[in-house]
Amino acid sequence: MSTFLGMPRGRVPGPPADPAVGQLTGDRPFPAAARSALGNSRLRANLAHATSTIRAKRAAVVEEVPDWEALREAGSAIKAATMARLPELLEQLEANVVARGGQVHWARDAAEANAVVTDLVRTTGADEVVKVKSMATAEIGLNEALEAAGITALETDLAELIVQLAGDKPSHILVPAIHRGRAEIREIFAQRMPGVDTGALTDEPAVLAAAARAHLREAFLRARVAVSGANFAVADTGTLTVVESEGNGRMCLTLPQTLITVMGVEKVVPTWSDLEVFLQLLPRSSTGERMNPYTSTWTGVTPGDGPSEFHLVLLDNGRSRALADEAGRSALHCIRCSACLNVCPVYERTGGHAYGSVYPGPIGAVLTPQLTGLTGGDDPNDSLPYASSLCGACYDVCPVKINIPELLVQLRAEHTEAHAEKHRLPTPEAAAMRAAAWVMRDADRFAAAGRAATVARRGIRKGKPVLPLPPPLNGWTASRDVPAPPAETFRDWWSRTRGARS
Amino acid sequence: MTTDNAHQAARDVVLARLRGALGDDPTVPTVPRTYRREGAYAAGSPELVDLLVDRLEDYRATVARTGADDREIGVAVAEALAAQGVRDAIAAPGVPADWLHGIPEHRLDDGSATPRQLDRTGAVVTGSAVAVAETGTIVLDGGPLCGRRAITLVPDTHVVVVRVADVVQTVPEALGRLDPTRPLTFVSGPSATSDIELSRVEGVHGPRTLVVVLAG
Ligand code: SF4
Numbered sequence: 001m002s003t004f005l006g007m008p009r010g011r012v013p014g015p016p017a018d019p020a021v022g023q024l025t026g027d028r029p030f031p032a033a034a035r036s037a038l039g040n041s042r043l044r045a046n047l048a049h050a051t052s053t054i055r056a057k058r059a060a061v062v063e064e065v066p067d068w069e070a071l072r073e074a075g076s077a078i079k080a081a082t083m084a085r086l087p088e089l090l091e092q093l094e095a096n097v098v099a100r101g102g103q104v105h106w107a108r109d110a111a112e113a114n115a116v117v118t119d120l121v122r123t124t125g126a127d128e129v130v131k132v133k134s135m136a137t138a139e140i141g142l143n144e145a146l147e148a149a150g151i152t153a154l155e156t157d158l159a160e161l162i163v164q165l166a167g168d169k170p171s172h173i174l175v176p177a178i179h180r181g182r183a184e185i186r187e188i189f190a191q192r193m194p195g196v197d198t199g200a201l202t203d204e205p206a207v208l209a210a211a212a213r214a215h216l217r218e219a220f221l222r223a224r225v226a227v228s229g230a231n232f233a234v235a236d237t238g239t240l241t242v243v244e245s246e247g248n249g250r251m252c253l254t255l256p257q258t259l260i261t262v263m264g265v266e267k268v269v270p271t272w273s274d275l276e277v278f279l280q281l282l283p284r285s286s287t288g289e290r291m292n293p294y295t296s297t298w299t300g301v302t303p304g305d306g307p308s309e310f311h312l313v314l315l316d317n318g319r320s321r322a323l324a325d326e327a328g329r330s331a332l333h334c335i336r337c338s339a340c341l342n343v344c345p346v347y348e349r350t351g352g353h354a355y356g357s358v359y360p361g362p363i364g365a366v367l368t369p370q371l372t373g374l375t376g377g378d379d380p381n382d383s384l385p386y387a388s389s390l391c392g393a394c395y396d397v398c399p400v401k402i403n404i405p406e407l408l409v410q411l412r413a414e415h416t417e418a419h420a421e422k423h424r425l426p427t428p429e430a431a432a433m434r435a436a437a438w439v440m441r442d443a444d445r446f447a448a449a450g451r452a453a454t455v456a457r458r459g460i461r462k463g464k465p466v467l468p469l470p471p472p473l474n475g476w477t478a479s480r481d482v483p484a485p486p487a488e489t490f491r492d493w494w495s496r497t498r499g500a501r502s
Numbered sequence: 503m504t505t506d507n508a509h510q511a512a513r514d515v516v517l518a519r520l521r522g523a524l525g526d527d528p529t530v531p532t533v534p535r536t537y538r539r540e541g542a543y544a545a546g547s548p549e550l551v552d553l554l555v556d557r558l559e560d561y562r563a564t565v566a567r568t569g570a571d572d573r574e575i576g577v578a579v580a581e582a583l584a585a586q587g588v589r590d591a592i593a594a595p596g597v598p599a600d601w602l603h604g605i606p607e608h609r610l611d612d613g614s615a616t617p618r619q620l621d622r623t624g625a626v627v628t629g630s631a632v633a634v635a636e637t638g639t640i641v642l643d644g645g646p647l648c649g650r651r652a653i654t655l656v657p658d659t660h661v662v663v664v665r666v667a668d669v670v671q672t673v674p675e676a677l678g679r680l681d682p683t684r685p686l687t688f689v690s691g692p693s694a695t696s697d698i699e700l701s702r703v704e705g706v707h708g709p710r711t712l713v714v715v716l717a718g
Contacts, residue, residue: 010525010526011522011523011524011525012519012522012523012525013522013523014519014520014522014523015519046699049699050699050700051700053699053700053701054696054700057700066538067536067537067538070534070536070537070538071537073534073536074533074534074535074536074537077531077532077533077534078533080531081530081531081532081533083524083528084524084528084529084530084531085528085530086520086524087517087520087521087524090517090520091517100683105509105512106509106512106513106515106516106517107512107516108512108515108516108519112512156707157697158695158697158698158706159697162697174696175696175697175700177697178700181699182698182699185698205695205698205699205701205703206703206704206705208698209695209698209703209705209706210705212706212707213705213706213707216707217621217707220617220707221617221618221621234682237682237683238683239682239683245693245694245695245696245697245702245706246693246694246695246697246706246707246708247655247693247706247707247708247709248706248707250651250655250687250707250708251655251707253651254651254652254655255617255652255655255656265516265520272677272682273674273677273678274533275677276539276673276674276677276678277537279673279677279688280537280637280673283637287696287700287702289690289696289702290557290560290636290637290638290690291634291637291638291639291688291690292690293561293689293690293691293692293693293694293708294687294688294689294690294693294708295686295687295688296651296685296686296687296688297682297685297686297688298685298686299682299683299684299685302644302684302685304613304650305644305650305651305652305685306650306651306652306685314516316516316519316520319520320516320519320520320522320523321523323520323523323524324522324523324524324525
């Protein structure tokens with residue numbers, strides 16, 4: 001892959017993440033993986049139930065915020081401003097963490113991050129670490145790397161615990177065990193949780209949560225080293241933030257002597273007051289709560305309170321590649337709330353495993369290929385930009401206004417170009433994809449194009465347009481038949497019918 | 503162990519890559535701060551106190567209202583613990599003795615209790631730095647009234663005293679009152695999870711009972 005669309009001269013993308021290390025690539029393309037997922041009716045029932053629950057909760061708590069759109073605007077702009085100043089902000093963050101007694105490490109890729117963390121754990125002499133759920137450490141495959149070094153990594157988040165006990169893979173950013181219903185979780189606990197009282201274990205969520213509490217308590221009390229991710233890091237103060245629900249995060253951040261935090265470089269925000277925006281956007285978008293039960297912030301080390309040693313590992317792993325593309329870099333704005341997964345008609349049916357990467361759903365379909373690059377060949381991630389109906393629901397709910405449909409279309413164009421380059425083919429598709437990306441760059445333009453196509457339907461006889469499609473899509477129809485557009489756009493249909501169902 | 507040289511090399515390479523990716527003149531957009539940075543009500547207004555109570559009860563926290571006097575607070579704390587059947591408590595080092603007088607066994611934290619000892623302690627009593635009415639959030643700031651983080655985490659019941667004057671309406675107002683360099687914990691209800699079928703259930707690793715004594 002040589003260049004990005006829309007990448008002005010003078011920008012040099014960093015190298016892609018190595019798909020062989022960590023969990024950014026599945027073993028087969030999305031359509032094949034999706035097909036087997038679609039055959040699993042229990043999976044589909046679990047997903048439909050969970051996503052409809054969370055959609056209703058999110059809608060209710062977003063509705064009550066009078067300045068929600070202003071918060072989204074601010075969140076989006078803070079992230080864009082952060083990306084434009086990323087190197088200087090990271091240096092500032094580093095200086096502040098060090099000034100408060102922490103240590104900062106840098107990792108070019110997954111393998112280097114794993115090596116840094118493994119070395120740090122080894123130095124403490126511990127052979128076990130407790131972990132707070134972290135996308136970055138799942139991305140780099142840290143648990144496997146630690147295991148190879150003889151160190152046990154204990155996941156302490158309830159959903160991660162379910163996944164780990166079941167020998168399963170996560171399928172959702174926020175709720176990695178979303179594909180499991182309560183009855184299945186009860187079975188997993190009954191069979192795999194050491195010392196669990198199977199007689200008393202029911203499939204009541206409160207009973208299951210209590211079993212997890214009892215199971216992990218001893219591990220928290222003996223833990224000497226914890227590994228966490230971070231939701232945000234504040235450059236001007238050096239403050240790290242973990243947003244969570246259960247208190248397992250607090251246990252890990254507070255009780256052990258050593259804390260190691262692995263964070264993608266894009267998680268930095270410029271100032272303390274920027275957090276006031278994200279601490280409002282994130283909980284309502286993710287778990288559909290006014291506020292999550294616990295948010296912890298810490299700055300370096302505080303004598304007499306919490307770990308006496310703090311290490312921050314800053315991870316690139318393809319992020320400097322994504323950053324080079326002015327539009328594509330907005331995928332790095334993601335605050336991992338998972339709202340886009342919960343509203344996605346494709347995700348709701350296939351679940352997260354079909355995407356292969358730890359980042360599934362709409363954001364995964366744009367972020368993963370940006371991190372690993374598109375080969376133009378048969379790499380499974382090349383299929384991800386097509387794992388969408390482009391209905392636009394993800395854009396509507398995204399708290400930082402990432403225009404995922406536009407990015408998907410742009411990536412499709414990049415893929416088509418890469419494919420053409422590889423196979424030396426002419427590329428009318430690439431031109432059409434680029435035109436479509438232009439339409440989708442702007443929400444109004446996107447909606448207007450959808451309406452225009454629906455209006456144009458009146459002029460379309462079976463299969464063959466008598467009126468040209470509205471520009472810029474007319475370039476595409478000049479040489480092709482188009483199916484008659486529906487009377488209603490998919491976007492409108494989806495919000496209407498699904499609203500009625502849930 | 504990663505050598506200093508390797509460390510420096512990784513740092514230089516990552517920063518150089520990021521600079522290269524941005525090119526010469528990245529545009530830095532200005533951030534529109536048109537969202538509410540202040541609420542409609544002043545801190546401590548009765549409307550905010552009512553809103554806070556509503557939010558806390560929605561999270562299934564227990565709320566007790568009392569006067570501002572330390573002895574009255576002590577009565578409310580003792581009643582709350584008695585209702586839970588808890589006889590012993592540890593308290594943040596700066597908690598007034600009057601808040602604790604009705605608890606059969608109590609001691610101030612001197613920093614020596616290990617996590618295991620805390621695990622055998624029935625409850626913890628602390629004050630708080632600020633509370634956000636709209637989100638039902640209480641912030642602990644690691645100061646003498648709030649204590650180190652471990653004491654409010656390991657015992658299963660947390661009784662937290664919130665002064666009415668410290669109740670603000672919005673998240674930005676709360677952040678403006680806090681010192682970011684202190685270890686902060688934002689607490690919104692008892693420990694909970696949404697991990698089973700995305701429904702919130704209370705009671706995982708943090709305190710399963712949260713009692714809020716609203717004073718003033
Ligand atoms: S892309 Fe937006 S909606 Fe999706 S997880 Fe990221 S922040 Fe949330």
